[in-house]
Amino acid sequence: MPRPGFVLEVDERTPPVLVHEGEGFRLQRFPLGSRVVYPPDPLPGIKDVGAAIRHALENPVGSEPLSELLKPGMRLTIAVDDISIPLPPMKPPDIRQRILEQVVEAAARNGVDDAKIIVATALHRRMTADEIKRMVGERVFRSFYPKDLYNFDAEEPGSLLEIGTTDEGEVVEISKRAAESDLIVYVNINLVAMDGGHKSVAIGLAGYRSLRHHHNVHTMLHSRSYMDPRPGRSAIHDSATRMGHVLRDNGVRIFAIETTLNSETFPSQFGFLNKREWEWSLKDQALFLAAKRANELAPPRVRREVWRRIEAPYGVTGVNAGETEAVHERTLANLYRQQLVEVGGQSDVLVLGVPYVGPYNVNSIMNPILVHCLGLGYLFNMYRNQPLVRQGGAVIMFHPVPWEFHQIHHPSYVDFFEEVLVETADPKTIESKFEERYATDPWYVHLYRTSHAYHGVHPFYMWYWGAHGMDHAADVIVVGGDPRSCARMGYRTASSFRDALEMATDTVGASPSITYLHVPPLAIAEVR
Amino acid sequence: MGAWGDLRDVAKGWRWGRRTLVPRSASRHTPTRLRGQFPTAWARTPVAKAAREVLLSYGLRPLVRNETAPKVHGLENLEGLEGPVILVSNHTSHLDASLIMTSLPRKWREKTATGAAADYFFDTWWRSIFTALVYNAFPIDRTGRGHGATDASHMLHDGWSLIVFPEGTRSPDGWMQRFRTGAARLAVQHAVPVVPIAIRGAYAAMPKGRNWPRPGRLAISVRFGRPLHPGEDEDHRSLTRRMFQAVAELFDEDSTTWFESVRRAERGETPAPSGPEGPRWLRAWEASRSLPRRGRRPAWRR
Numbered sequence: 001m002p003r004p005g006f007v008l009e010v011d012e013r014t015p016p017v018l019v020h021e022g023e024g025f026r027l028q029r030f031p032l033g034s035r036v037v038y039p040p041d042p043l044p045g046i047k048d049v050g051a052a053i054r055h056a057l058e059n060p061v062g063s064e065p066l067s068e069l070l071k072p073g074m075r076l077t078i079a080v081d082d083i084s085i086p087l088p089p090m091k092p093p094d095i096r097q098r099i100l101e102q103v104v105e106a107a108a109r110n111g112v113d114d115a116k117i118i119v120a121t122a123l124h125r126r127m128t129a130d131e132i133k134r135m136v137g138e139r140v141f142r143s144f145y146p147k148d149l150y151n152f153d154a155e156e157p158g159s160l161l162e163i164g165t166t167d168e169g170e171v172v173e174i175s176k177r178a179a180e181s182d183l184i185v186y187v188n189i190n191l192v193a194m195d196g197g198h199k200s201v202a203i204g205l206a207g208y209r210s211l212r213h214h215h216n217v218h219t220m221l222h223s224r225s226y227m228d229p230r231p232g233r234s235a236i237h238d239s240a241t242r243m244g245h246v247l248r249d250n251g252v253r254i255f256a257i258e259t260t261l262n263s264e265t266f267p268s269q270f271g272f273l274n275k276r277e278w279e280w281s282l283k284d285q286a287l288f289l290a291a292k293r294a295n296e297l298a299p300p301r302v303r304r305e306v307w308r309r310i311e312a313p314y315g316v317t318g319v320n321a322g323e324t325e326a327v328h329e330r331t332l333a334n335l336y337r338q339q340l341v342e343v344g345g346q347s348d349v350l351v352l353g354v355p356y357v358g359p360y361n362v363n364s365i366m367n368p369i370l371v372h373c374l375g376l377g378y379l380f381n382m383y384r385n386q387p388l389v390r391q392g393g394a395v396i397m398f399h400p401v402p403w404e405f406h407q408i409h410h411p412s413y414v415d416f417f418e419e420v421l422v423e424t425a426d427p428k429t430i431e432s433k434f435e436e437r438y439a440t441d442p443w444y445v446h447l448y449r450t451s452h453a454y455h456g457v458h459p460f461y462m463w464y465w466g467a468h469g470m471d472h473a474a475d476v477i478v479v480g481g482d483p484r485s486c487a488r489m490g491y492r493t494a495s496s497f498r499d500a501l502e503m504a505t506d507t508v509g510a511s512p513s514i515t516y517l518h519v520p521p522l523a524i525a526e527v528r
Numbered sequence: 529m530g531a532w533g534d535l536r537d538v539a540k541g542w543r544w545g546r547r548t549l550v551p552r553s554a555s556r557h558t559p560t561r562l563r564g565q566f567p568t569a570w571a572r573t574p575v576a577k578a579a580r581e582v583l584l585s586y587g588l589r590p591l592v593r594n595e596t597a598p599k600v601h602g603l604e605n606l607e608g609l610e611g612p613v614i615l616v617s618n619h620t621s622h623l624d625a626s627l628i629m630t631s632l633p634r635k636w637r638e639k640t641a642t643g644a645a646a647d648y649f650f651d652t653w654w655r656s657i658f659t660a661l662v663y664n665a666f667p668i669d670r671t672g673r674g675h676g677a678t679d680a681s682h683m684l685h686d687g688w689s690l691i692v693f694p695e696g697t698r699s700p701d702g703w704m705q706r707f708r709t710g711a712a713r714l715a716v717q718h719a720v721p722v723v724p725i726a727i728r729g730a731y732a733a734m735p736k737g738r739n740w741p742r743p744g745r746l747a748i749s750v751r752f753g754r755p756l757h758p759g760e761d762e763d764h765r766s767l768t769r770r771m772f773q774a775v776a777e778l779f780d781e782d783s784t785t786w787f788e789s790v791r792r793a794e795r796g797e798t799p800a801p802s803g804p805e806g807p808r809w810l811r812a813w814e815a816s817r818s819l820p821r822r823g824r825r826p827a828w829r830r
Contacts, residue, residue: 006557013549015541027537277541278550279558285538293531 002041005341005523008276010034015277017516018288020353021398021480022366023307024295025273027288028398028497034514035347037388038276039523042262043338045315049095052319053102056257060322061330063255066103069183072111077181078103079120079152079205083127083135084359085191086261087520091311095259097137099187099319103257104140116177117149120186120204123211123448123455124360125409126151131363154207154455155445163250166242170213175205179252188258190331192339192382192522193227196258197328198244199237206243208439208457214239217427220467225381227524229332233384244324257321258331261314263338263521270310274521307356308363336524343388343525348512349504350389350473351497352379354399355520360454360462365406368485369413369462371399376476377465379517383525387472388515394475394504396497401481408452412444416459417488425490427467435460475507547651566650566667571660572688577638583662584637589630595741596623596733597821600631601782602752605723609755611639612689614722616711616771618704618779618801619693620731620815623741623748625663627727628691631750641683642691643668664688670696680710684718694771702731702815703803704775712758712767721755722771726778726801729819735812747819751778776801 008014016027017036030036046052057066070076080096083089100117107115117136119127132149133141141149152175153159161176178184178201186204190196203211213219214236222235229237247254266273270291272284280288295303318334320327358366358374366374375397380387389395405414420434435457438444444456470476470490477500478486481493494500504512517523542548550558570576592598606613617624625642632640644650646667649659659665666679680690692714694707715722729748734741753774758767773793779801781789792798803811 003557003559006554008551009553011552014551016537027534027541029541276554276558278548278554280542285542289531289534289538292534 002043005038005040005339007341007343008036008038010036013278015280017277017518018273018353019351019398019516020355020520022354022371022400022402023303023356024400025292025353026398027277030351030516031501031514034516035343036516036518037341037343037523037525038518039263039341039521040338042264042274042315042521043317045262045264045317046319049098049316049319050102052316053099056319056321057102057106060255060327061320062323062326063321066185066255066321067106067110069253069255070107070110070112071182072113074112074114074182075180076107076112076115076183076185077175077178078115078117078185078187079175079178079201080117080136080187081189081195081200081204082119082121082124082151083131083362084124085189085195086312086314087191087357087359087362088265088310088312089134089362090189090261091267091313092134093137094135095189095261095314095316095319096135096187097140099257099259100136100140103185103187104143115144115148117144118175118178118205119149119151120200121152122204122206123154123208123458123461125448125452125454126153128452152205153449155449160207160209163252164246166239166246168213168239168242170239170243171210172202172243172246173207173210174201174247174252178205182253184252184254186254186256188256190258190260190335192378193229193332193335193524194237196256196331197229197237198240198247198324200256200324201252201254202240202243202247208455210243212439213243215461215464217431217464217467220427220464221471223381224468225383225387226378227382228384248324254324255321256324256327257319258327259316259320260318260331260334260338262317264313264315265521267311267313304365339522339524340384340526341523343515343527346386346388346390346393346527347515348390348393348508349501349514350380350387350393350395351514351516352395352397353516353519354379354397360458361406361409364409365404367405367410367413367417368401368403368482368489369417369459370410371397371401372489373462373465375399375466376469376473377462379519380466380469380473382517382519382523383527386527388517388525388527389473391472392474392507393472394477394507394512395469395473396477396479396494396500396504397481397491398479398497399481401478401485401491403482403485409454410459411447411453412438412441412456413454413459413462416463417485421488425470427464427470430460430463475504477503547648566646566656566660568660568664568666571664572641576661580661580664581634581638584630588626588662592623592626592630595745596748597745598627598631598748598750600750600752602778603631603633605752605754606633606636609721609723611636612684612687612718612720613755614684614711614715614720615640615689615691615725616694616707616722616775617691617725617727618699618775619695619697620699620702620727621734621736622698622739623730623734624693624727625665625691627730627748627750628725629663631752636689639687640664640689640691641666643680643693645670645697680714681717684714684720690714694768698736699731699815700736701803701808701811702735703811704772704779704801707768707772709764709768712764712771716758716762716764716767719758721757722767723755724753724771724774724778726751726753726775726782728779728782732816732818735816744818747821749782749819751782753778773798
């Protein structure tokens with residue numbers, strides 16, 4: 001039985017604690033009495049994943065078995081989550097490959113001719129052929145790519161179909177091919193509670209016209225939190241659910257296949273990153289010292305390449321298929337079993353170690369805006385009930401925040417950073433003044449469609465993800481951050497954790513309570 | 529921070545050369561590591577036995593007698609006994625095993641082994657070797673999930689007498705705690721006698737938390753009692769109660785006289801060795817009184 005997560009209270013016996021800081025990590029001592037939130041141990045993975053997938057497809061919840069839904073002459077669209085999850089990428093074979101192979105096999109046996117696989121990128125960058133191949137496996141790739149296996153294109157003229165409008169006036173517009181199919185099979189990985197459910201089709205296969213209804217500052221400010229998709233808790237999920245109902249009511253048939261993974265996040269050579277520090281063996285200590293030294297000495301390109309090549313040896317903890325909501329309920333239960341940790345109350349200071357990878361810099365560079373999104377957007381929101389830090393508290397993040405952008409993947413980010421943030425960091429002003437222009441800029445649209453660039457509006461969304469964190473915390477201090485890029489985003493910088501705490505006293509007083517969220521592996525704090 | 533800084537942090541944080549500590553709030557969530565059985569059979573080979581005898585006779589015994597003033601009583605109770613036996617004692621100090629080992633006559637000492645907590649005495653290679661060699665110790669897993677009982681059983685079967693502290697751990701306040709039943713189970717299972725031992729004064733000399741005796745060469749009394757033979761139909765619970773009572777009577781005998789203690793025992797009025805009622809500080813305070821020195825005072829004050 002894996003151990004549940006727990007909250008450590010730092011005492012004089014506590015060794016220094018590992019903190020991620022971009023493409024690096026450090027050991028950090030915390031003041032006595034600080035709390036450290038540790039995730040539960042990895043749940044055991046399913047031994048026979050193939051059998052679990054077969055069982056899920058043949059015994060779905062709230063739906064007929066997949067084999068009964070597949071008929072000759074039908075139009076079948078299989079949509080699949082893109083490279084943004086899981087993080088780090090899964091050691092092959094990716095669970096999506098294993099599911100796709102069984103779905104395709106079933107389609108072939110049931111005489112389906114018109115089958116297409118769409119990578120549900122929404123406004124994310126197009127995945128490269130190699131990335132797709134790695135994700136879907138050689139057999140699926142060879143059979144379908146490029147004609148019948150392709151990235152979703154939200155800007156292709158005539159490629160979207162308006163399905164209807166929600167009670168709240170939200171336009172529901174998704175991929176025309178998917179909407180006109182007799183069946184959409186959506187293959188998902190639920191890395192965090194934010195993923196999956198109605199979000200898969202209603203967001204993954206949608207364009208700007210539809211996404212703007214929930215990817216906006218108002219919705220983000222009222223999503224408390226993204227990791228709590230229960231009705232009334234997260235405005236973005238409520239919106240996705242309304243849109244999902246519109247799809248359902250208009251006859252769009254979806255067969256959802258959702259999977260959950262355990263928290264085996266790092267391979268054995270980085271095994272110490274998965275462990276609680278006081279349980280480090282001599283070998284773990286030696287590995288830490290060797291890895292840290294090698295990481296520091298390596299040239300930046302080599303260092304990035306080493307991190308990029310990390311593949312997580314995830315175990316699969318659940319495969320569920322069938323009707324979207326019924327499936328997602330099971331998925332969330334599985335996910336919380338792996339990630340939920342009970343925490344007693346808020347603190348004055350929240351400490352976050354921002355790791356090297358987020359959803360939008362896989363095989364890429366984590367630019368300052370993505371640091372903001374991952375830190376204040378996602379990690380800050382790894383809670384249920386109430387944030388780990390009190391209203392008006394301080395957030396201390398560890399990351400070098402280099403002034404560095406991937407010119408192919410993030411062209412609009414460069415301009416957002418150089419043009420928009422120079423003028424204001426206020427999400428509402430940014431939204432009203434700049435969003436429309438970036439979203440419709442023909443050059444960004446061109447790069448999104450033909451290159452591998454994120455959509456022109458994407459950096460805005462990244463900024464909005466952090467809106468709740470910015471609104472909630474009175475101070476954001478980045479330890480080791482580039483002063484120029486941090487200043488541009490309205491953050492303060494400190495050269496050491498001690499300095500950061502000293503600076504935070506302006507906001508939270510001289511003896512603040514401190515909580516450090518020890519991720520990755522991921523944990524969601526259930527804050528009482 | 530450079531490589532040296534990291535090395536220093538790791539060495540300090542993980543207490544290289546010393547026992548790694550678990551943060552208090554994490555102890556509930558940290559399972560006692562099931563150690564791969566540290567092999568101790570080598571400690572019972574003729575070479576190791578010879579080395580142990582040298583270490584005990586010329587190292588540990590003089591050291592113990594230099595730092596404390598132990599008096600040993602009741603060894604005559606071992607006369608006529610054939611091993612193996614189980615020696616059970618109250619446990620208040622790290623001195624206890626050393627006191628018993630160095631008090632035993634050589635012929636007993638050579639065939640006696642000690643059960644030692646796996647998580648404490650066998651947590652590093654150097655401590656494991658030291659413990660196994662000097663005390664002829666074998667690891668006992670205090671979580672009850674290990675093989676300690678099996679090892680003890682095998683050793684009794686092979687004719688080794690065992691030193692067991694039935695309280696399971698050192699007393700936090702110097703007074704005797706409840707006896708666990710493991711020692712009695714072994715005695716019943718192998719039909720071997722149990723020799724009770726009462727150690728007084730060891731808590732005052734070197735309580736939990738100290739790793740060297742207090743200065744002043746404090747008096748300690750090690751009193752061996754009459755062997756208890758398990759009855760034919762006696763179960764381990766009954767034998768455990770008798771063991772506890774025997775040690776209690778030895779305490780009474782040591783603090784008064786043999787005659788008085790026997791009279792009190794007959795009347796069922798033996799004072800409880802679990803100490804006075806009251807707050808923990810009071811119990812610890814009472815237990816930490818050093819024993820009065822008996823016999824001639826040394827000519828020169830130490």
